[in-house]
Amino acid sequence: MLFPTTCVALVLLAAVARAAVVTENGYPIMWEKAVAELKDMPTADGVVTINPWEYSQRMGMYRLLLSSTDQYMRSMGPSTNDSPLWGLPLQLGWKQKSGRLVDPTGASTCGQESADPMCISPKSWWACVNYYLSVIPFLAAVQTGVIGDGVTKITIQPAEGAEDYCTSYTDCSTKHADLMALWETFFQTMKTASESGATDSEKRDQILSTMWAAQQASLQQATTSCSERQQSYSGPEITFAQSWVNAADYVSAAYFLSNLEKSVQFMNPLPSRVLTATDSPPNIPDLTAEENHTLYIFSWMSSINRLLGGTLVRSWKSAMCSDLAREKGRALLDDLVLNPKFAVSGLLSILTEMATNC
Template sequence: MFAEPLATKTPAGPVQPFVLSPFSMRLSWTGVVAALALLATVAQAAVVTENGYPIMWEKAPAELKDFPAVDADEVTINPWEYLQRMGMYRLMLNHTNQYMGCMGPGPNDSPLWGLPLQLGWKLKSGRLVDPTAASTCGQESGDPMCISPKSWWACVNYYLSVIPFLAAVQTGLIGDGDIKITVQSPPEGTEDYCTNFMDCSAKYPDLMSKWETFFKTVKAVSESEATDMEKRNQIMSTMWAAQQASLQQATTSCSERQKSYSKPEISFAVSWVSSADYVSAAYFQSNMEKSRRFMTPLPSRVLTDADSPPNVPDLSAEENHALYIFSWMNNVNKLLGNTLVNLWNKSMCSDAAREKGRQLLDDLILNPKFAVSGLLSILTGMATSC
């Protein structure tokens, strides 16, 4: 399904492009195939799972009592420590799984799996590290479990982890209502982050309301007489509305932190946020397997000014293709005055159309042979038939 990698990274020394020498060109066809297969296995790729689950999932707190700072009537969570932030996701999954039967028969069919998988990718790709290099927060040589408040990626994720977690607590899905839950402020930049439900609701009332609506919907639909398709649509529409609200707020709140990154990384970050317009409208079912497949081609490291996507030698063909697609969709949309997003949204008008939209996303990200030039005509035809 994937093209061969452009180049490989060796453990020692600079990256060398793959070039067939005269001798290697005389190898038998079997030898060439074996060499290419070997290259495919060592090529860089985003790491998003560990033992089939998000990175360090099994080490993260599974219940409130498992967090380090727990008193008789209060739990304090430090979201600037990776395992504790991952623990918030683990609690959200643990306490909503019983209501997710309509999403599929498997234990990992909840659409919330996409969020902890994203956090794991950000850790492994170095995107939770202090980008200013003023501290060793997040670095392997320093504190690898530290999440830097200066990281743009960590800031954006705050609105996709702490905010929904506090909403889940408020709606009664987590905790018994008698335990006070407080989120620890970072050592700097405190004014940018809220720390409890009342604080967050005061700062971001619409955002908190959307996450509350999602968690209330999850519980309500499990008790309704609606069909599984109708239940899925209600869950997906409210979840993506909440995620979009989080991303919109994060885009404003975290913008200053982008200045610490290279132009290629900023470009990728902007297009990564923009991609949510497409996945949300298509009700992308971000369960474990589908999220893993879509995240694996994401760049496995932070991009530098020396990089020229989509021709980055030490990234795989899949990663370079993903960078190209993300950039293409964002640039075409801007060039056409938001026409691409508007046309996409108009096209996602029914269950059948959204299913086709999800297949288009699959083709765009995972199929390098897909002709992106035909996307507009496909969407125009879909929108016309709505």
């Protein structure tokens, strides 16, 4: 009679062991080891050259971004952990820990835990998408005077074997002018709002609206620029990746408060490894119930929106018409992702009712 109990215990232990890890000592993976000041980045002949294909340096870009913007984020809350930019380094940490920065072609050991864990592969779709959410905002922050002294020249080390990544402000603004402009608008708005006489609520809306507009633009550009890299992944991983991108439509429209605590809460149930061809969500034995639920919800929202010709996303965006409505939207996101008992079938009617009150 002990055999079934032992089996259950082993299954539960495996599920716990595979649970997504998104923090280390309460912060993004290897945050404390990341470069904290621009002067500590590699410099040659007076030019700072950052290697975004080395994990600690890409994470260092985020650490510089967070520390340089803290003074403008007081409307978000009293703590430095209240900044809505925390979601970005946490995403990078999850991707690294879950093996999504590894070379998916198998042609190199880049990113492999047992061989070269600090390497970020330019062939990784996930690393490519993150490039547009790390290098682009970093260069925009430098250009707007948020990072650096306005004199020191900063450039980005090219990726070996990949020529489609921009490597300087001039290069990136030439190739992605609209995208760079949106990130510059965010940083300028952040500075202006922090110094204005508006209420904290008004400042938050200004900052969050421009931040999410820039993040959405980065994702849209990345899905086009990085699309060929998806060919190296399994069908289930591609489906998850696409639904992960689509989920940003809901998060951004609700002005999701992506501070440290809230971001961790929403990232903990993300899949802790790359999905394989044999995985069938939401019934993957070695993933936790929470991870399987997240895969189901992401897939459901993406599928329903596609079947309805985009109606679900349009209804969601229409319903997010005021600060109060967006607060309700954020509560709905909590229910969708964190409450397995939430009746997803009633979501469209809830949104329709909310939209009529706009």
